[in-house]
Amino acid sequence: MPLTGPDREADIVVVGAGLAGLLAATRLALAGLSVAILAPPRGLDRRTTALLGTSIEAIGRVGAWAAVKEVVQRLRAIRVVDATDRLLRAPEVLFEANEMGLEAFGYNVPNEPLLASLENAAAAAGVVSIPSSARDIRTNPEQAIIETESGETIATKLVVAADGHQSACRSMAGIDMVQRKIGQGALVCDIGHEIAHDDISTEFHLKAGPFTLVPLGAERSSLVWVTRSAEAERLFVLEAAELARAIEEQSSDLLGRVTVAGRVQMFNLRSGIAEHLAADRMVLIGEAAHVFPPIGAQGFNLTIRDIEAIAGLVEAAGDDCGGRGVTRDYERARRPDIELRLSAVQLLNGSLMSDFLPIQLVRGAGLFALASFAPLRHLAMREGLGGGIGGDHGTDHQRNKGGDGDDRDQDAGGGLRLHDIRSRRAARYENNAGRRR
Numbered sequence: 001m002p003l004t005g006p007d008r009e010a011d012i013v014v015v016g017a018g019l020a021g022l023l024a025a026t027r028l029a030l031a032g033l034s035v036a037i038l039a040p041p042r043g044l045d046r047r048t049t050a051l052l053g054t055s056i057e058a059i060g061r062v063g064a065w066a067a068v069k070e071v072v073q074r075l076r077a078i079r080v081v082d083a084t085d086r087l088l089r090a091p092e093v094l095f096e097a098n099e100m101g102l103e104a105f106g107y108n109v110p111n112e113p114l115l116a117s118l119e120n121a122a123a124a125a126g127v128v129s130i131p132s133s134a135r136d137i138r139t140n141p142e143q144a145i146i147e148t149e150s151g152e153t154i155a156t157k158l159v160v161a162a163d164g165h166q167s168a169c170r171s172m173a174g175i176d177m178v179q180r181k182i183g184q185g186a187l188v189c190d191i192g193h194e195i196a197h198d199d200i201s202t203e204f205h206l207k208a209g210p211f212t213l214v215p216l217g218a219e220r221s222s223l224v225w226v227t228r229s230a231e232a233e234r235l236f237v238l239e240a241a242e243l244a245r246a247i248e249e250q251s252s253d254l255l256g257r258v259t260v261a262g263r264v265q266m267f268n269l270r271s272g273i274a275e276h277l278a279a280d281r282m283v284l285i286g287e288a289a290h291v292f293p294p295i296g297a298q299g300f301n302l303t304i305r306d307i308e309a310i311a312g313l314v315e316a317a318g319d320d321c322g323g324r325g326v327t328r329d330y331e332r333a334r335r336p337d338i339e340l341r342l343s344a345v346q347l348l349n350g351s352l353m354s355d356f357l358p359i360q361l362v363r364g365a366g367l368f369a370l371a372s373f374a375p376l377r378h379l380a381m382r383e384g385l386g387g388g389i390g391g392d393h394g395t396d397h398q399r400n401k402g403g404d405g406d407d408r409d410q411d412a413g414g415g416l417r418l419h420d421i422r423s424r425r426a427a428r429y430e431n432n433a434g435r436r437r
Contacts, residue, residue: 008154010036010316011321013146015134015341016162016168019049019300021249022118024160024307026062031315034155039163040144045111046220046263047188050075050201050214052106055304059114063124067348069118072107073215076199083204083211083252104199108214108222113161115435123382130154135284137172144281145321158322159282161312165270167288179272179291184209185232186294187225189264190216191247194253199376200384204256204435211250212294223247223295228376236266253400269293275344277334278327280298283310290338302341309333 014025017039029035051059052075059065078095097105122129132150137159139145146154161169170177197215204211210227216222225235225247235243242261247258273290277283285306292299313329315322 006115008036008152010034010154010156012036012127012158012160013144013154013156014160014162015039015146016121016164016286017129017342018162018164019115019160020120020303020307021160022115022122022161023059023062023064023304024285024298024310025127026064026118026122026125027058027307027311028160028314029055029127030062032127033321036127037122037155038129038132038134038148040129040246041131042115045093045115045324046402047189048108048214048216049111050094050106050108051112051301051395052301055301056106058308059118059306062118062119062121064114064121065096067120068109068113071113072109072200073217075106075108075201075215076433077201078105079200079202081202081204084207108201108216112198114295117352118377119376129201133419134168134172138168139280139282144324156322157316157320158326161284161288162286163288165287170274170288173282175279175284176275178289181305182269182271182293183229184226184269184293185229185236186267186269187223187227187232187235187264188267189223190220190241190261191223191244192220193220193257194336195256197255202251204248204251209293212318213251213255220261223358225250226269232266232268233375236264240264271342271345273335273338277338279329280324280327281322283327283330285310289334290342292342303398305337306334310433356434 003068004049011033012025012035013038014028014035015361017037021037021039025035025037056065065302068185076097080093082094090426095101095105130148132148132152135148135149136147137144138147143155143157144159146156146159148154150309159169161167163169163254165177191213195406196219197213199215201212201214204226205214206229208228211226212224214222214224235246238246244260244262247260248256251258270291271293274288276286277289286303287299290302294304310326310330313326313333317323317326321328339353
């Protein structure tokens with residue numbers, strides 16, 4: 001039905017216009033429903049998002065991938081390094097996309113062009129944008145009524161809450177967030193470096209949390225440094241040159257000389273899941289439903305599965321796309337997946353911080369098995385990519401078109417273990433000592 005006049009109607013109203021809200025609105029509109037997106041005008045977003053496996057397919061299906069594929073950075077390998085300096089240390093594990101017949105596991109994408117592309121896709125799909133916020137949401141057996149901050153009322157069959165970890169929609173529905181502070185903070189920034197990353201994302205497992213370098217461009221990477229809250233605050237106030245030296249030291253000079261590029265941000269981390277993922281005429285997606293530490297690139301990729309779940313239920317629902325059966329089935333479909341992945345991330349993060357020897361032993365044995373046993377490593381990669389990788393899955397950019405796909409420069413470090421790379425780079429430094437501090 002047309003969305004005109006001061007009082008509006010839509011089959012579905014998505015609250016929130018970040019990546020989750022825009023993708024959800026577009027996906028649902030392409031299913032043939034009238035959709036409005038309710039959110040105030042957004043600011044500039046300088047962050048990046050690592051998109052894996054089925055996440056890229058989902059963005060491609062709504063027509064938003066083509067506009068960003070020239071500015072993405074491929075992730076052809078993921079290296080996990082135990083840098084805890086404990087008695088029991090796990091071996092290094094290198095996950096390579098060509099083991100799965102893929103050119104890349106995924107891509108690191110700047111948020112700003114991705115948001116712009118999703119906004120264009122949403123408009124092309126007929127999504128109506130309402131530049132305001134929800135002041136109140138009331139429900140009855142037939143519909144939900146949203147009162148906006150601008151004074152309008154919107155009648156809808158289903159509210160999709162995509163308004164983040166401080167979700168106003170969740171609060172209005174009386175749903176609590178069962179979460180806990182984990183005593184860690186994340187320092188986030190972009191860096192330039194003198195040695196190429198070779199399209200490898202490297203995650204150093206440290207005693208206080210993971211230190212992750214994600215390729216961003218030619219000799220540029222995104223850094224997510226998770227550590228104790230007090231240490232994160234100390235790092236946050238360092239001058240750029242001091243922070244660069246700390247990054248070089250923590251990364252064992254893997255990327256050579258480092259410069260801090262642009263703004264540095266710091267976040268206190270939490271983890272948790274909403275007490276309920278649905279209420280009358282409402283479902284929660286993304287960080288309105290679950291909050292993850294930035295480990296394993298699971299946050300937004302899990303959100304994509306939220307979106308696909310509600311889209312599938314809505315498509316099968318018939319006339320009432322927000323009825324009790326839809327909201328009940330969404331809760332049943334999503335909770336086990338979210339709880340499983342949240343538990344896995346919490347377990348991994350907790351194992352890094354634990355001094356309990358049996359936990360260190362189990363963690364080390366698990367990583368040793370991944371490093372040594374290819375079928376187990378392949379299973380872990382499939383799960384990390386969202387499952388179902390293989391056959392016709394994957395975008396053209398992901399698929400490996402070159403047989404074994406191993407066309408990388410071996411002298412640049414591709415496929416080599418970290419100690420081999422360090423040896424080669426140490427020799428380079430000896431011949432180039434004048435460029436070092």
